[in-house]
Amino acid sequence: MGISIRDVLLPDGRTASVTVEGDRIAEIGRPREADVTIDGRGKALLPGFVNTHTHAAMTLFRGYADDMDLQRWLSTKIWPAEARLTPEAVYWGTKLACLEMLRSGTTCFNDMYFHMDMAAKAVDEVGLRAVLSEGFIDLSDPARAEREFRQTRTVLAKIRGLRSPRVRPALGPHSVYTVSEPSLRELRTMASSEHLPIHxxxxxxxxxxxxxxxxxxxxxxxxxxxxxxxGPDVVAAHGCWLDDLEIRRLAQQGVAVAHCPVSNMKLATGRAMPLAAMRDAGLTLSLGTDGAASNNSLDMFETMKITALLHKFAASDARAAPARAVFEMATAGGARALGLEAGEVAVGKLADLVLIDLRRPGLTPTHDLVSNLVYAGRGDCVETVICDGRVLMRDRVVRGEAEVLEHASAIAAKLAGA
Ligand SMILES: [Zn+2]
Incomplete structure (x- = not known):
């Protein structure tokens, strides 16, 4: 019987009733009888955000080391702390990230980190959707490469073993500068033969x-x-320094890019990603927050606003990165990047939906809903979240939140304190 959301404002400006049956949007138009009825008056219904570049468990390092240059930040703070990471830490760190994402309207994320079988368990329990890849780094050491392949295989088997329709494994070669050519080639072969996306x-x-x-x-x-x-199964994060020829090659191969403007600005990567050239080349464009150590928030509303502002500022052109294009990147673009039938409020799409409370001073009046969301929206205007046809947050209440905050704080203190 599903869920019926009555008389709600949609991103295209219509007001309609939306019915969810199973994991899909079944009807948009007239109200239907349902198990759960939600009054949508004074509210807007959006597709849940798709965050295409995260290291979710890095929530444990939020605010642990800021205002440092990238190399010093990694070598003196992040890597030593990550060396102390345990599977349990990743589990609670990922749960904390899931809570933050849920509360700010993200229903799906593309995550690369370590001990990802524990991340998978956390995501599955919370009820969100995710694509999870075990970070692969061999530093051109064949013995290390062998260990990394073993670890990747083990984690893959465990994630597949969950048999969750919402949690999908992927491959996570960290970067060109940390993974050898033989390993990159082998990971490509594995991705093609086993239908695994690459991050x-x-x-x-x-x-x-x-x-x-x-x-x-x-x-x-x-x-x-x-x-x-x-290939079209690759999501490439950042892309700040791509040249024109590379942009054309990525477009020809169907690669999707995860733009992470907050992380890029915080770590001072020195150049705004060439967004206009990428859009003109026809690349699939999406948005990511990156990890909470380099952002320090997982709020996609904030990332949308900063995307729009960064590109206007960098191009000296207020028409650059308009609200609708940015909203598209955060929703349908992300879904395309991950090969999901989601990212739109449309019949047949996955029921990954977010209800926004419009009766707030900061969102009043509603001349243009999408503009309001991008420039004036914040994660805390999210009231209710549905993922895969299940209500995960209703009226801002999430079950089990206090326990997650307590465990994550304790583990973060231990990781930082050694
Ligand atoms: Zn990253």
């Missing part, structure tokens, strides 16, 4: 591009293309 960092910093050029004779995306690595 990789690409052209984040100028130093990365310079190093890869020196070592491999071409910039990172051209190099990946030359070894046959690219």
């Amino acid at each position: 990789i960092h690409l052209s984040e910093t100028r130093a990365e591009v310079d190093d890869v050029k020196k070592e491999r004779g071409m910039p990172p995306a051209s190099y990946l293309d030359s070894i046959g690595f690219l």
Whole structure:
């Protein structure tokens, strides 16, 4: 019988009733009888956000090390703390991230980190949707590569063993500068034969591009293309320093890009991702927050606003990155990037939906809903969240929240204190 949301405002400006049956949107139009009825008056119904680049359990390192340059930040703070990570820490850190995402309207995320079988367990319990990849780093050491493949295989088997329709495994070669060519080739083969998406960092910093050029004779995306690595199953995070030829190659291969403007600005990557050139080339564009150590929030409303502002500022053009295009990146673009039938309020799409409370001073009046969401919206205007046809948060109440906050705080203190 499903869920019926009555008389609700939709992103296209219509007011209608939306019926959910099973995991899909069954009807948009007239109200139907249902097990759960939600009054949508004074509210807007959106597709849940799809966050296409996260390291969810890094919520444990939120605010642990800020205002540092990238290399020092990684080598003196993040890597030593990550060396102390346990499967239990990843479980609670991911649960904390899921809570934050749920509360701010994200229903699906693309995550790369460690001990991802524990991340999968956390996501499955919370009820969100995710694509999860075990981070793969071999630093051109064959013995380490062997260990990494073993770990990737083990985690894959455990995630598949969950048999969750919402949790999908992927492969996570960290980047061109941390993974050897033989491993990149083998991961590509594995992805193709086992239908696994690939999640990789690409052209984040100028130093990365310079190093890869020196070592491999071409910039990172051209190099990946030359070894046959690219394809429509690849989500590449960042892309700040891609050149025009690389953008064309990525577009030809159907690669999706996860734009992470907050992380890029906080870590001072020095250049705004070439958004206009990417859009003109026809690339699939989506938005990511990156981990909570380099953001420090997982709120996609904030990422939408900063995306729009960054590109207007960088291009000296207020028409750059308009609200609708940015909203599209955060929803339908993300769904396309991950190959999901979601990201739109439309019949037949997955019922990953978010109800926004419009009766708030900061969202009044509603001249243009999408503009309001991008420029004036915040995670805390999310009132109710449905994922895979199940209500996960109703009127801002999430069950089990206090326990997650308590465990995550205790574990974060232990990781930082050693
Ligand atoms: Zn990242």
